[in-house]
Amino acid sequence: MNRHRKAVAPWVPYLFVAPFLITFALFTVYPLFQSIVLTTQQTIGPGFERYVGADNFRNILSDPKFWIAVKNTLLFASASVAIQMPLALGLALLMNQPWLRGRSFYRLAVFSPALVGSVFVGIMSAIVFQARTGMLNRSLHALFNFNPDFPWLSTYLMPAMIIATLWMWTGFNMIYFLAALQNVEKELVDSASIDGAGTWQRFLHVTLPAIRPVAGYVTLISLIASLQVFELPYLMLSRLNSGPENRGLTVVMYLYQTGFNVGDLGYASAIGWILALLLIFLSILYRRMSRDERT
Amino acid sequence: MRPFRKASLLLGISQTMTYVLLTLASLVTLAPFYWLAVAAFKNKEDFFAYNFLPPGEGLFGVAWERLSLGNFTRIFTELDFANNILNSVFLASTTAVLSTITAAMGGYALARFEFRGRNLVLAVVLTALVIPAPLLLAPSYQLLYHLNLLDSYAGLLLPAVAPAFGVFLFRQTMLNSVPPSLIESARIDGCGELRTFFTIVLPLVRPMLGAYLMISFLGTWNNFINPQIILQDAEKFPLSVALASLQTAYRSEYGMITAGTLVSIAPVALLFLLLQKEFIRGLTSGAVKE
Numbered sequence: 088m089n090r091h092r093k094a095v096a097p098w099v100p101y102l103f104v105a106p107f108l109i110t111f112a113l114f115t116v117y118p119l120f121q122s123i124v125l126t127t128q129q130t131i132g133p134g135f136e137r138y139v140g141a142d143n144f145r146n147i148l149s150d151p152k153f154w155i156a157v158k159n160t161l162l163f164a165s166a167s168v169a170i171q172m173p174l175a176l177g178l179a180l181l182m183n184q185p186w187l188r189g190r191s192f193y194r195l196a197v198f199s200p201a202l203v204g205s206v207f208v209g210i211m212s213a214i215v216f217q218a219r220t221g222m223l224n225r226s227l228h229a230l231f232n233f234n235p236d237f238p239w240l241s242t243y244l245m246p247a248m249i250i251a252t253l254w255m256w257t258g259f260n261m262i263y264f265l266a267a268l269q270n271v272e273k274e275l276v277d278s279a280s281i282d283g284a285g286t287w288q289r290f291l292h293v294t295l296p297a298i299r300p301v302a303g304y305v306t307l308i309s310l311i312a313s314l315q316v317f318e319l320p321y322l323m324l325s326r327l328n329s330g331p332e333n334r335g336l337t338v339v340m341y342l343y344q345t346g347f348n349v350g351d352l353g354y355a356s357a358i359g360w361i362l363a364l365l366l367i368f369l370s371i372l373y374r375r376m377s378r379d380e381r382t
Numbered sequence: 383m384r385p386f387r388k389a390s391l392l393l394g395i396s397q398t399m400t401y402v403l404l405t406l407a408s409l410v411t412l413a414p415f416y417w418l419a420v421a422a423f424k425n426k427e428d429f430f431a432y433n434f435l436p437p438g439e440g441l442f443g444v445a446w447e448r449l450s451l452g453n454f455t456r457i458f459t460e461l462d463f464a465n466n467i468l469n470s471v472f473l474a475s476t477t478a479v480l481s482t483i484t485a486a487m488g489g490y491a492l493a494r495f496e497f498r499g500r501n502l503v504l505a506v507v508l509t510a511l512v513i514p515a516p517l518l519l520a521p522s523y524q525l526l527y528h529l530n531l532l533d534s535y536a537g538l539l540l541p542a543v544a545p546a547f548g549v550f551l552f553r554q555t556m557l558n559s560v561p562p563s564l565i566e567s568a569r570i571d572g573c574g575e576l577r578t579f580f581t582i583v584l585p586l587v588r589p590m591l592g593a594y595l596m597i598s599f600l601g602t603w604n605n606f607i608n609p610q611i612i613l614q615d616a617e618k619f620p621l622s623v624a625l626a627s628l629q630t631a632y633r634s635e636y637g638m639i640t641a642g643t644l645v646s647i648a649p650v651a652l653l654f655l656l657l658q659k660e661f662i663r664g665l666t667s668g669a670v671k672e
Contacts, residue, residue: 099575101491104492106483106488106543107485110543113540114540115544118518121521122518130524178407187400192408193408196408199412199415200411200414202654203647203651206606207625211414215418220430222414226433254411322606322626322629325630339516359514359516363513366512366514367512
């Protein structure tokens with residue numbers, strides 16, 4: 088084969104990769120390095136900066152507002168992922184029944200909120216969770232005689248955020264679980280049932296191990312995404328602030344406030360790096376775990 | 383006979399339960415959409431008085447005559463929503479087309495060529511996948527300020543043309559579905575490299591092309607933080623930013639806010655209904671091996 092190979096001009100591959108590489112170098116690689124430089128600076132808007140050394144990190148670590156943001160974000164991410172994963176898997180199992188009719192309708196219905204970006208979900212939530220006039224309290228009141236003035240958007244902001252996220256992403260994650268379930272080899276399940284394994288045992292010993300890689304991946308991307316939550320609380324609070332006692336303050340929201348309301352891009356970059364290190368740590372942990380599993 | 387009957391009864395119950403649960407899940411998921419759609423057509427009084435449709439003498443016991451397009455008229459006349467729609471369409475489609483082309487080209491180069499620096503580019507692409515977007519907000523803003531691109535569409539479009547994720551996806555797709563022998567024979571037949579790419583390679587990855595176009599379109603349509611930071615002139619706002627400022631400025635105008643939200647999410651819902659299959663294939667292609 089090689090003898091007949093027609094030589095390719097050496098610049099050809101570079102031609103194909105150039106549009107990506109040039110924009111990527113300018114708008115991703117350069118800002119990435121600049122973000123490191125910025126962590127050592129204090130800025131007033133984008134135009135004026137001064138060197139402050141490690142002060143940004145020192146100040147952040149003793150900044151009570153930052154720790155509130157961290158606490159809120161961790162709570163939000165862990166609670167929403169912990170509820171979402173079993174829910175998404177359960178829905179996928181129901182939808183994976185071979186005799187089910189109308190599967191595509193159910194799938195579309197449950198998936199639909201993921202199409203609506205978090206900005207629109209945030210705005211919708213700001214109305215839906217409204218005390219007295221919102222859909223949620225009104226429906227709960229009609230159905231269960233629930234308190235119509237239940238303060239979702241002030242005192243119970245965190246549960247409201249978690250419910251909104253569940254509404255938005257459970258169906259999305261369900262798609263991944265469903266695809267994984269459809270890839271579980273039928274013979275494996277069939278032979279297990281011939282061997283006398285019950286439904287529960289089949290699920291535990293055949294299905295669950297087979298979808299484990301996908302489950303791990305979905306958990307990771309959901310965690311990474313929810314640790315970066317911003318639009319949802321920001322818009323649910325109608326941009327007023329971060330809610331009473333900063334209940335809706337998340338790490339990225341604090342980054343946004345310090346960087347673009349206060350105008351200190353240095354402080355914002357330092358927050359960004361703390362977040363990035365946490366996310367990179369999670370990714371490495373995940374890779375380690377999935378590698379151990381494979382060997 | 384008995385155990386068989388018992389088993390079929392159990393099966394019947396579990397089938398019914400499955401339908402009940404799935405119907406319930408669908409209802410709960412769709413209810414907010416229904417509520418939103420209904421609210422957009424109600425007047426202020428009815429919004430506060432009724433949770434869903436106002437009851438009356440009309441068909442299905444609904445006072446249809448009380449519904450109107452008033453809220454929609456207001457967002458198009460009192461506000462400049464038509465302009466915001468055009469801005470969103472322009473930004474989302476331009477970003478989708480440009481980023482799909484650069485991603486497909488980059489993915490092709492990484493999958494089907496050997497060149498110096500290829501492994502470096504590949505390593506950089508893989509590293510970029512773990513960079514959280516918020517980290518780049520501050521330095522990108524500063525960069526755009528120095529390039530004098532703040533408050534311009536170029537400031538939004540150019541950074542979007544470097545999608546590491548897209549390059550990665552297209553590389554995987556090209557490795558799976560573009561046979562090197564086909565490119566080789568096109569070359570022997572004297573077909574130019576760019577022509578080979580557009581007439582032979584791209585048709586082979588068409589499902590991915592559709593999926594990525596759509597993912598990219600939706601991602602831009604639903605993007606809020608970038609236009610919110612970069613744009614200042616309200617005339618340039620896409621729907622996401624326009625709607626957020628409407629929500630702040632007209633706090634109790636629920637009719638206008640719901641109408642605006644409906645207008646913002648309807649086009650993407652339609653697009654999705656048309657291209658469902660491609661979209662779901664693209665979503666899962668990264669995680670699940672076919």
